[in-house]
Amino acid sequence: MHRRTLILAAGAAALVAAISGAQAQETVKVGLILPLTGPFTAIGRQVETGARLYLQQKGQTVAGKTIELIVKDDGGVADATKRTAQDLIVNEKVSVLAGFGLTPLALATAPLATQAKVPQVVMAAGTATITEASPFITRTSFTLPQATEPMADWAAKNGIKKVVTLVSDYGPGIDSEKAFSGVFTKAGGQVENLRVPLANPDFSPFLQKVADAKPDALFVFVPAGQGAQFMKQFVERGFDKSGIRLIGPGDVTDDEVLNGMGDVALGAITTHHYSVAHDSPENKAFVEAFKKASNGTRPNFMAVGGYDGMHLIYEGLKKTGGQGGQALIDAMKGMSWTSPRGPVSIDPQTRDIVQNIYVRKVERRDGELYNVEFATIPNVKDPVKAAKAN
Ligand code: DHB
Numbered sequence: 001m002h003r004r005t006l007i008l009a010a011g012a013a014a015l016v017a018a019i020s021g022a023q024a025q026e027t028v029k030v031g032l033i034l035p036l037t038g039p040f041t042a043i044g045r046q047v048e049t050g051a052r053l054y055l056q057q058k059g060q061t062v063a064g065k066t067i068e069l070i071v072k073d074d075g076g077v078a079d080a081t082k083r084t085a086q087d088l089i090v091n092e093k094v095s096v097l098a099g100f101g102l103t104p105l106a107l108a109t110a111p112l113a114t115q116a117k118v119p120q121v122v123m124a125a126g127t128a129t130i131t132e133a134s135p136f137i138t139r140t141s142f143t144l145p146q147a148t149e150p151m152a153d154w155a156a157k158n159g160i161k162k163v164v165t166l167v168s169d170y171g172p173g174i175d176s177e178k179a180f181s182g183v184f185t186k187a188g189g190q191v192e193n194l195r196v197p198l199a200n201p202d203f204s205p206f207l208q209k210v211a212d213a214k215p216d217a218l219f220v221f222v223p224a225g226q227g228a229q230f231m232k233q234f235v236e237r238g239f240d241k242s243g244i245r246l247i248g249p250g251d252v253t254d255d256e257v258l259n260g261m262g263d264v265a266l267g268a269i270t271t272h273h274y275s276v277a278h279d280s281p282e283n284k285a286f287v288e289a290f291k292k293a294s295n296g297t298r299p300n301f302m303a304v305g306g307y308d309g310m311h312l313i314y315e316g317l318k319k320t321g322g323q324g325g326q327a328l329i330d331a332m333k334g335m336s337w338t339s340p341r342g343p344v345s346i347d348p349q350t351r352d353i354v355q356n357i358y359v360r361k362v363e364r365r366d367g368e369l370y371n372v373e374f375a376t377i378p379n380v381k382d383p384v385k386a387a388k389a390n
Helices: 003-026 041-058 079-089 103-116 129-131 143-155 171-186 205-213 229-238 281-293 301-320 324-334 383-389
Strands: 027-034 065-073 096-099 121-122 137-139 162-168 191-198 217-221 243-247 269-272 336-339 340-345 354-366 368-380
Touching: 027 041, 027 079, 027 191, 041 065, 041 096, 041 281, 041 301, 065 079, 065 301, 079 096, 079 103, 096 269, 103 129, 103 137, 103 171, 103 383, 121 301, 129 137, 129 143, 143 171, 143 217, 143 243, 143 269, 143 354, 143 368, 143 383, 162 205, 171 191, 171 217, 171 383, 205 229, 229 243, 243 324, 269 368, 281 301, 281 383, 301 324, 301 336, 340 368
Parallel strands: 027 065, 027 096, 096 121, 121 137, 162 191, 162 217, 217 243, 243 269
Antiparallel strands: 269 354, 336 340, 340 354, 354 368
8 A cells, every 4th residue: 555545544544533432421321210111111211301301401411411311111110110220331331320200210220320330310200219229310300298288287287187098008108108197196196108119000899988988088199191091980989979088198189190081070178298289380381392302292200200310410510520429429419499399408417308388279271171379398308217316
């Protein structure tokens, strides 16, 4: 080969190597693991759309690096979540793991986050102890005790004396049952506890027990998306005409399925951290953009967990100059911002989210059903960890 051609070829090869090297350095990978098939698909889709929307609005670049979002489906099965997380850590070298649609999925991944020192941002799951499973876990969803204790306070102060609780029989359901029963009985109320299986629940035999007990109110926790099935059986058993009030954390009347429930849902009182009807300029913009990105689907509290989770990752990376690991989880501690749900912060001690909890009533407005907020309990910390700290 001619000498000049050789030099040119070598130069071109060096240039290619330099460019690809720079590109490799300039990418920060975020692994988003969610149930995108199976019975909990609605949760995964809400979180994914929220997370993608944030990046679309902000742009993919932070601290001079490109954020590469790698979305994986775990089908809602914990073994798959763990295997996927392992692959993302080892082969993709992700700087952050995020998502986690259900408690067992978040818990299965926690030991990997600790071993690999990779921050794990829980955007959906709600059992209180999750953040204690690894010092690399932080959370932008909520905890069931955080959302539930205000419900017990409200019930005790509003003439409700006898309650039956009906919860999905796993972490968040048990958390909500304990949080409600503890506060409500301390206030002088009477409670009976029922638990229904998480998978393919048939509420009918439990609703028969509720009818027999004749409580003033039925307290329900089912995960997002299962409220429609519950409500169908609630009507079939004539509960809408029974005078028994429906109360609970806001998962049962989640904004995606609420509108399809019909008049039976009217008057249900719930306490939660997000309503699509939250009256703020940030939320109006969020709801409009989310609907545009999802063929008109309403965002629910899962969507806002995904959106805020990406915000936390983005702002954390901005602070560390794109570095992950211990620096990133440290940067996330104490961060505060205005979310579509209202003001939020990350508790620097527990890495859990501190946020307002709203008391809401299902009402019809402009022909659609909404959880309309009518009271606010500001800056609520997870009460389980707050009690341990005292
Ligand atoms: C969890 C899942 C949900 O869908 C929900 O609404 C609340 C909690 C969970 O598994 O932690």
